[in-house]
Amino acid sequence: MNKNYPIYNTTFIDDMRSLVEEAAQNFPDSIAISYKDSPNDKEVRKVTFTQWREDVRNLGTALITNNLREENIAIVGENSYGWCCSFFAVMAIGSVTVPVDKELPVQDIDGIITTTGCKAIIFGKTAEGKIKELLENGGLKSAELLVSIHPESSIDTELLAGKTLTSVAELEAKGAELFKSGDNSYYDYKIDVNKLASIVFTSGTTGKGKGVMLSQANICLDMTLGMYNFDITRKTLHVLPPHHTFGSTVNYVGHLAQGCEVYISSGLKHVSDEIKEQQPTHLILVPAFLEVMNRKIWATARKTGKEGLLKAMMKVSDCLRAVGIDLRKKLFSSVLAAFGGKLELVICGGAKLDEEIIKTFDSLGITILNGYGITECAPLISANRNKYRKPGSVGTPILACRVKIDNPDENGEGEICVKGPNVMLGYYNNPEATAEVFDKDGFFHTGDYGRLDEEGWIYITGRKKNLIILSNGKNVYPEEIEADLQKVEGVNEVVVYAGESRVQKDKITIVAEIFPDADLLKDKGISDLQKYFEDQVKILNAKMPSYKAVKCVKLRDVEFQKNTSRKITRFSIDKTIE
DSSP: OOSOOOOOOOOOOOOHHHHHHHHHHHSTTSEEEEEOSSTTOSOOEEEEHHHHHHHHHHHHHHHHHTTOTTOEEEEESSSOHHHHHHHHHHHHTTOEEEEEOTTSOHHHHHHHHHHTTOSEEEEOGGGHHHHHHHHHTTOOTTOOEEEESSSOOOOOGGGOTTOEEEEHHHHHHHHHHHHHTTOOTTTSSOOOTTSEEEEEEOOOTTSOOOEEEEEHHHHHHHHHHHHTTOOOOSEEEEOSOTTSHIIIIIIIIIHHHTTOEEEEOSOGGGHHHHHHHHOOSEEEEOHHHHHHHHHHHHHHHHHTTOHHHHHHHHHHHHHHHHTTOOOHHHHTHHHHGGGTSOOOEEEEOSSOOOHHHHHHHHHHTOEEEEEEEOGGGSSEEEEOBTTBOOTTOOOEEOTTOEEEEESOOTTSOEEEEEESTTSOSEETTOHHHHHHHBOTTOOEEEEEEEEEOTTOOEEEEEEGGGOEEOTTSOEEOHHHHHHHHTTSTTEEEEEEEEEEESSOTTOEEEEEEEEEOHHHHHHTTOOOHHHHHHHHHHHHHTTSOGGGOOOEEEEOSSOOOBOTTSOBOGGGSOOEEO
16 A cells, blocks of 8 residues: 555557447456336346447447548537447547537537537437427537437428438438448558547536547547556446546546446436446545435444444554455445445545545445546546545556646746647637647646655645735645645535635635535534534634635535536636625
8 A cells, every 4th residue: 555566457448449349359348338227127238349339339330421531520419329339430430529518508519619610410319409409499500410319300301401411220220231341441440649629618617618629649648557456356336427638548448448347327316326226346436426325324223323343443443454454345234235335446536535435435345546637638638546545636647648847936837838648639629729729749738736745646725727826925725725624524616716806806715615514503503504614714724834824714505506517617717705
C-alpha cells in the first residue's frame, strides 16, 4: 500500500474497429453487454462479444451504403445497447460521433446538430419527442437520415420533409445481407487514428459547453495507457450518461477492450435494485453516487439502532487488517448485501471526493480508486492504483501523460497542465478558445488548480472558474470549504461561492448554501436548522484563516440543479444575498 509496483498487463487498442474485432477474437463467447428491454422485465438480454462484433459490423456496413462514410453523425438518447453499437459503428467506418445529451432543451440539441452539420441522427426512445418537435418546427436541417434505436418510431412520415426514417434493427439486417453477399466495405478502409473522430460537448457546469474534438488515437490511447495503472474486475454496471466521455470512453471503450461484461442500467431510479440483482464486482461512478450510497449506509444503521456497533466493528476490523487479518466480508456482509454482495472496487472521478467516504468504504471492504479526468483529455489523466493509493490524491498520471503546475504559489499550487496523446485536437470551430488553453510548449491548461508532490502524485485544490478572489488579493478555493462542510452531520449538499449583496454591489461575502437532510436532523431533535448550521460554520471558521471564513449561511428546500453527470450546475445558483 505504500510502494509502487509494476504495471498490469492490458490490451493495446489501435482503433475502434480493431478493438471490436480483437475483443471478439479474445473473448468470443463471453458476455460483452447485458441489459433489460424494460426495467420490470425478469429476462436479462446477454450479448456475446461475437454477436456484438457482428451487430457493429452490420450497422457500419449499412451506414456506408447510405453514404455516411466520413460524415458527422449525432447520437442522442438514453444509454442502451443500440447506443453502444452506434457509437462504435460510426467510428469504425471513419465517421465522427457527436454524442448529444438527451436532457438538453430542444433548441440546444438542434444547435449542436446544426453547428456540427450532422448528416444523420441516431436517437433513442426518450429523445424521440424532442426530435419530433424539432421536425415540426423545421429544425435538423442538415440531417438526411433519422435512425431510431427503438425498433418502432412514432414519428409521422409527413414530418420528414425529404428525410429518410429507419431503425438500427433495419440497418443491421440490411448490413448483414450486404456482408453475406460479399460487401466488405466495412473492412476495406484504412482508419486514420489521428483524424477527428468525436465531438463531445462539455457538460458546462459553469455555462455553455464547447465542442471538444477527439481523435481515435486520443480515446484509444487514453484507455490503453490508463488500464496499465489499474486492474478492473469482470463485471460492471453502466450508470453514467453515455454522451459524456466518462460514460463512453471509460465504461465502454476501456471495459469492452478488456473483456469485461457491461450491464447497462435502466436509469437512476433503478440503480439500487440493479446493483443488488446484477451483483457487479466493480462500478464506475462520480462522487454524487458515492455520497448517496454513504448516506444510505449510515441512515440504515441509525434506523436499526446499529450506528455505534457499526463504527466499533469498523475500528476492530481496521486493527485486525493492520496485523494481516481481513474479516471484512464476514463482518459487514449485511452492509455489503445492499451492493449485491460482490462489489469490491469503485473507480471514481469527475469531481473531488471526501476522503472520509473513501475510508468508510475501505473499512467495509470496497476499494475506491479516486481519479482525475477532463473531457479535453479523453478523459483520464490520473488515477490511484489498486494496491497503491495516497489519501487526498487523485493518483499519478497515466503512462505517456506529462503534468506540470503552471505559475505555482508558495505552497506549490497552480493550474494543472497536461501534455500527452490523450489531449484533444482542439475546440470545434473555435480556434480562439483553443489557443487560450494551450501554451507555447503544447501543454493544455485544464482550468483546475492543484499541486504535485515529490513523487508526482496530483492533488486537486479547486476549479479556476470557481475561485473566489478577495479584495486583499487572497484566493479562496470553495471546494476546500465545501469538503469540510460536507462532513457536518445533516448536510446533503453544499456549494460555497462569493455572494453579491443586493445593496452593496461591490461587496463580496463568502456564502455557504446548504441543502439539509431535514429528516435526519428532525430525528435528532434539531428544529432550528438555520441556527444549527450557523453554529457549525462558526466552529469551522475558527479552524481556518479569517479570510476564508464563511459569513453567510443560506438554506434551500430542494437539491441543487445538476447536469446529467450529476454535477451541480453552479451557474444556475442565485448568488445574491440581502
